Amino acid sequence: MTKLTLTAVLSAALISLAPAAFAADEYNVNNGLTLTGHPLGMHGFDPVSMFEADAPEIGDAQFTSEHDGVDYYFANAETKAAFDADPAAMLPQFGGFCAFGVYAGKKLDGDVRYADIVDGKLYLFVNQSIFEKYLEDRTTIIDGAFDKWPEIMATPVGDL
Numbered sequence: 001m002t003k004l005t006l007t008a009v010l011s012a013a014l015i016s017l018a019p020a021a022f023a024a025d026e027y028n029v030n031n032g033l034t035l036t037g038h039p040l041g042m043h044g045f046d047p048v049s050m051f052e053a054d055a056p057e058i059g060d061a062q063f064t065s066e067h068d069g070v071d072y073y074f075a076n077a078e079t080k081a082a083f084d085a086d087p088a089a090m091l092p093q094f095g096g097f098c099a100f101g102v103y104a105g106k107k108l109d110g111d112v113r114y115a116d117i118v119d120g121k122l123y124l125f126v127n128q129s130i131f132e133k134y135l136e137d138r139t140t141i142i143d144g145a146f147d148k149w150p151e152i153m154a155t156p157v158g159d160l
Contacts, residue, residue, distance in 0.1 A: 028096035041070040048079035056112040098126040102145040
């Protein structure tokens with residue numbers, strides 16, 4: 001086998017083993033990988049806690065679930081089981097990026113400290129001032145973000 005052929009075969013194998021790297025453009029994930037080899041979503045916070053707790057709870061790696069190539073940590077086995085039963089119902093909209101940022105055509109970090117649940121859907125925001133701006137006209141921002149998301153969903157952050 002020639003060196004060029006070996007390189008091509010190895011490159012193809014590595015690409016086929018790394019689907020999470022491609023999902024990273026559609027999800028707001030931490031740099032680096034978890035022990036399972038996937039990127040970490042929601043900065044390690046338990047997504048279910050956003051719906052059930054008084055404040056966001058940090059997850060624990062012993063309670064990990066993977067969804068669409070992204071790992072999520074949970075505070076306990078019960079919240080992990082709730083997520084596993086219906087991940088789409090528990091995940092933040094727009095891959096965990098800031099909803100106001102998506103409305104503006106950008107992928108800004110979503111921070112669990114600045115969150116809103118509207119019609120059973122979780123929206124994250126980058127900071128307090130953006131969250132306050134969002135509160136002035138929730139419907140316009142959410143509707144505009146849903147309109148914009150298909151255009152930017154697969155676009156790398158650096159290209160926006």
